[in-house]
Amino acid sequence: MFDRLTHPLHYAEDLLARFTALAGSRGSRQLQERLVEAASSLTGCPLGQLFLLDATHTQLTLAAEWLDGQPHSREADTVSSDYNDQQLLQYCLCQNQVLYLAQLDNSLYATPFLPATNADWRSLLCLPLHDDQQHVAGLLLLASHEALELHGYADSLQLLGNFALHQLHLLQQVQQGQSSTTEVREPAPNYPRGYGLIGDSPAMQAVYQLIGKVLHNPVTVLLTGETGTGKELVARAIHDYGSRRTQPFIAQNCAALPENLLESELFGYRKGAFTGADKDHRGLIDSADGGTLFLDEIGDMPLALQAKLLRVLQEGEVRPLGSSDTHMVDVRIIAATHQDLQAQVRDGQFREDLYYRLTHFPIELPPLRERGEDIRILAMHFADEACCFLQREICRWSDSALEHLAGYSFPGNVRELKGLIARALLLCDGNLLLPEHFNLPETISQPNGLSLRERMERVERNLLLDCLQRNQGNQTSAASELGLPRRTLLYRMQRLNISPADLKSRERNHVQSGQ
Incomplete structure (x- = not known):
């Protein structure tokens, strides 16, 4: 562990003292600051940072920072669940890999998580930290303005960081129900920006929030909603922005193939399993191993196949046609349907056990008319x-x-x-x-449910907005063009709820449309 260090014995003694100091921490905040101070001091780096994941593994928060020999206080930075513009943190977190950069090139890597200083950051070491279940629960990051050989510290500092996380968990258990639990900072959620999807309506913002909860959690997702609402696009977004993004994404429409062909496509078959099976065939489930399998129109899957799919979801086992052996797969299932599966369960057209297994995390996509x-x-x-x-x-x-x-x-x-x-x-x-x-x-x-007066007001509102836009928001000029007193224009703008924000939004839309 210490082979790459210049003075391994002195380092080991200092490291042991740091373990003792962490064990004596009396509060969560003190423990977090002692960890970043210890990592900074042991490596000679001016910067030490501790990032922690929340309980749902959807928000990564800067919990403590040590800069130039003292605690550095700044507003808690929270990275949204898509880790946008945070590729270095994302790699270390999602791939569970130590990241060491001897020469940090700011033109190649986005580093918004590093504090702004007079000198550029050159060397960086980022370590994934694990909880009691060996899941990645946080990151310990060191950075230096000089070129330092930091890789030799990785193993020992990872042990120190893991120990600190275990201590932090124990402290939080002791503090539960006590007022001191407010010591742990809980920043407001930082919801993502759309995951490549288009739309800013409240209905879509609610969808984005739900997507963020499942990006890095391997739960089964059921996408529901009317036909044409973009269920496959949402499935691809969950895959492309989640922890399985480097693995295959495979889509299959369950209504597109007859039962026998669908079974062989999903589960594969062995040579001689049926007439024409002249060689082994790898099924879609095996092809998606490590990645995501999207099953569209799951409500049209035959009942016999539903039982085999349930086995995959519950046990992770696949048995190809013509084989007596099963093997394990690690595949995430995202299903979609525009049908009412609950009604199908009541009518005996869909298995009840599969229905409850699929609906662990349902996401309903809004129809376009509500957006x-x-x-x-x-x-x-x-x-x-x-x-x-x-x-x-x-x-x-x-x-x-x-x-x-x-x-x-x-x-x-x-x-x-x-x-x-x-x-x-x-x-x-x-x-x-x-x-x-x-x-x-x-x-x-025509807009459903609108009276003649409401429709006339909509026309008048568009007319006023057009005139104001042509006059660059100048109300006096717009009133002159319309032949109205300025006071009358202001009254109509107030009655029709026209604000400067409406003009800016309209200008953006016109720029996008080429006007």
Whole structure:
């Protein structure tokens, strides 16, 4: 353990003293600060940091920091569960690997977790720390402005950090129910930014929050919602932003194949298992070993196969067709359906035990009609995407066209919207998308439940916003253009709830649409 150190005996004595000091800590805060101070002193690094995962393993928080020989206090940094722009921490945490960089190149690596100083950080050592169950529960990080050989400290400091975590757990158990438990800082949750999905509506924010809870936890997820709401995209997001991102993601629609073929595709088969089986075939479950298997339309899976899938979920065992032996797999199952599985259970069309095994963590995706402004954002995104595919100039949007789409109920949801955009671009001979390019039933295109007065107010609101935007927010100029006294314009803006934020949002949308 000490072969790479210059004075191993002196280091071992100092290390033992640090263990003794940690064991004598009287509180969680003192224990955390003693750990980072010990790591910094033992290695000669000016910076020591301790990051801890919360109980759900979805938030990584800077718990203690030692800088230039003293505790460094700053607002608790919380890294969201997708670890965006935190690739170094993410690697160490998700891969459970020691990370050592002798030459830290800031142009290659994002290091927002390091404090800003006059000199650049050059050497970095990051160690995963483990709890009693040997799960990664935190990180111990050392950094230096000079090029230091830090790798030789990895094993001993990891032991010291693990010991500190065990002590911290014991202290928290003792402090439970006492006022001193407030000593452990509990920062507000830092929810992620969309995981590559599009939409900022409250309904989608709730979905993002749920996704963040399962990224690094291997629980089975059931995605529900109407057809076309993007269930496979959410499944891919859970895989791509989670701890299995480097492993395979395999998708299979359970309604696309007949029962016998679906069974052989999922579980594989051995040579001679049936007529035409002239060689062994590796099933999708085995192909997804270590990664994620997405089973779309799980409600259409035959009952006989449901029993075999339940075995995989409960025991992690797979037995290919034609084989008498089982083998273990480590695969995460994400299932999806637009059907009511509970009703299918009552009707005997779906196994009750499999239903309860799949619904450990359900995520319901909202229909497009409940996502408000997301319709506008998605429409412009799909239009830009289609224009690039068609190799044509980016089309602009008329406000009336966007208003036309906003009032439609979209029974086919996002999939239907994407198809409507593609068709409209083919019908658009110029460079401006208009309502007539969208073939929407008039009875549906009107906003459901709105009175004539409400519809008139919506038209008036768009008119005022357009005028204010043309005049760059100048209310006097806008009132002059509309032939209104400025006081009347202000009254109408207040009545229609028009704020400066609405103008900024509208400007952003127009920039994105090419106007």
